[in-house]
Amino acid sequence: MKTTLTYALVFIFAFIGTSAIIYVLNDKFVNIFAFDFRDASIMEDATTYQAIANGDSLITVDSLFVEDGTESFDDEGSTGNNKQSKKKNEIAEVKEEVIKQKEKIQQLEHKFNAEEEKEHKAWLKSTIKMYEAMQADKAAQLIASIPDKDAREILYSMKKKKAAEILSNLSTETVIRLTRAK
Numbered sequence: 001m002k003t004t005l006t007y008a009l010v011f012i013f014a015f016i017g018t019s020a021i022i023y024v025l026n027d028k029f030v031n032i033f034a035f036d037f038r039d040a041s042i043m044e045d046a047t048t049y050q051a052i053a054n055g056d057s058l059i060t061v062d063s064l065f066v067e068d069g070t071e072s073f074d075d076e077g078s079t080g081n082n083k084q085s086k087k088k089n090e091i092a093e094v095k096e097e098v099i100k101q102k103e104k105i106q107q108l109e110h111k112f113n114a115e116e117e118k119e120h121k122a123w124l125k126s127t128i129k130m131y132e133a134m135q136a137d138k139a140a141q142l143i144a145s146i147p148d149k150d151a152r153e154i155l156y157s158m159k160k161k162k163a164a165e166i167l168s169n170l171s172t173e174t175v176i177r178l179t180r181a182k
Contacts, residue, residue, distance in 0.1 A: 005064035025080070027040070028040060049142075063170070077099045085128070099122065124157060127154060128154055128157050128158050131143070131154060131158065131166070132158055132159060132162045136162070136165035136166050136168070136169050137169045139166045139169075140166045140167075141169075142167055143155065143170065143178075144170055144174050147176060148178060150180050151178055152179075155178060169178070
């Protein structure tokens with residue numbers, strides 16, 4: 001009987017201790033059961049900013065404070081207009097920052113596309129010169145082996161006389177495929 005009582009007390013203390021540890025760790029970390037030991041307060045802030053950036057409505061519920069975008073009350077029952085205006089200012093600042101970042105991304109994309117276009121034009125110019133310098137039958141073999149889009153672009157950018165010589169050395173199907181309107 002004494003050993004049974006000892007085992008029962010050890011089990012109860014172990015159960016209470018384990019439950020307390022799980023409660024504390026689960027409150028401190030994101031999800032201890034999924035082995036996600038990131039700080040819960042940081043993740044909560046990140047989720048809030050993400051929701052603000054997406055324009056989602058936020059509802060913050062606490063035992064002393066409830067805010068849903070309408071009127072707020074703290075533990076004394078007075079309105080929390082100051083807290084609400086601070087939140088609105090934060091939201092406006094985050095939205096402004098998101099807009100600035102989107103504009104920056106668009107500028108970088110435009111710059112990248114302009115550089116790509118410049119490189120493509122330089123490639124096209126040098127490639128056209130090479131094909132025009134080649135014999136027509138050799139150029140025709142090469143034109144037939146490259147993708148239609150590139151071949152069409154090269155042929156239509158060449159001098160008309162040289163392009164006609166190259167086309168005359170291509171098969172009928174290839175000429176039709178390259179010269180038909182898209």
